[in-house]
Amino acid sequence: MTALSSPGYTEAGQEVFGQVEHFTDRRDAGRRLARAFAGRRIERPVVLGLPRGGVPVAAEVARALGAPLDVLVVRKLGLPRQPEVAMGAIGERGSRVLNDDVLRLGGISAATLAEVERRERAELEARVSRFRGGASPVELTGRTAVIVDDGVATGATARVACLVAHELGAASVIVAMPVGAPDSLAELAAMPEVDEVVCLSAPGGFMAVGMHYLDFAQTTDAEVQRILEAARSGDDAPG
Missing domain, CATH: 3.40.50.2020 (Rossmann fold)
Structure with missing residues (x-):
């Protein structure tokens, strides 16, 4: 530190x-x-x-x-039934970090994760467009x-x-x-x-x-x- x-x-x-x-x-x-x-x-x-x-x-x-x-601009990937619990997070340019322990304990399938990410990425991109317009990060x-x-x-x-x-x-x-x-x-x-x-x-x-x-x-x-x-x-x- x-x-x-x-x-x-x-x-x-x-x-x-x-x-x-x-x-x-x-x-x-x-x-x-x-x-x-x-x-x-x-x-x-x-x-x-x-x-x-x-x-x-x-x-x-x-x-x-x-x-x-x-x-x-970031978005949390919350568990489907407990959205306050983060199983990961996403940012621009396809960046993604996952909490493997939460995914495992929650029994989250690849398809479920992909659906949550699709929904959150759509919201992320909409916010990026509003805030930055066409400018590059x-x-x-x-x-x-x-x-x-x-x-x-x-x-x-x-x-x-x-x-x-x-x-x-x-x-x-x-x-x-x-x-x-x-x-x-x-x-x-x-x-x-x-x-x-x-x-x-x-x-x-x-x-x-x-x-x-x-x-x-x-x-x-x-x-x-x-x-x-x-x-x-x-x-x-x-x-």
Whole structure:
């Protein structure tokens, strides 16, 4: 686990930069999160926002790092009768990771797995089209994937994203968020695919991400599109 110089370091291995309780909005949170990377040299970074709320946060981090910005669209492959239990996950370009233990214990046939994947991949591709349009994804092979969300509650989406980024060839994976539940951060930090977890605030009484924002209005598909288009064109001045 790579360590940053910070006021606190938890036993789980994640950095906690102070105890910021409230952010004005996602842009403000992103600017504060970006400062956690100040002065660092990150090898060939690509900043990946988790749609939708993570994208405005990620845009500020990408600007500070001078790194390309993209989205990382992922889908969990849930058991047919227990969709909350992940038997795997999928991402773009055919990436797929499977939980062999869950597949075996669930008695999942190849045909059942294929049907679940077909359904989830259709939804994944629809979301990719909405968010990115016809633009190609940023290549991750051999690069540092900096995965950013607006906060982590259960951590399920972030864990899936880390697996998929690793599957897509990222040389290292950093997960960053303004606020998170301590237990979920510990689970992320324990993943072999994760090299580092950066979090500004991990309050012991964590209840919900939105409670730590003064403005937590839903990020729209159109806003994600605008942010990505601006980043690709270089017109990414703060809004």
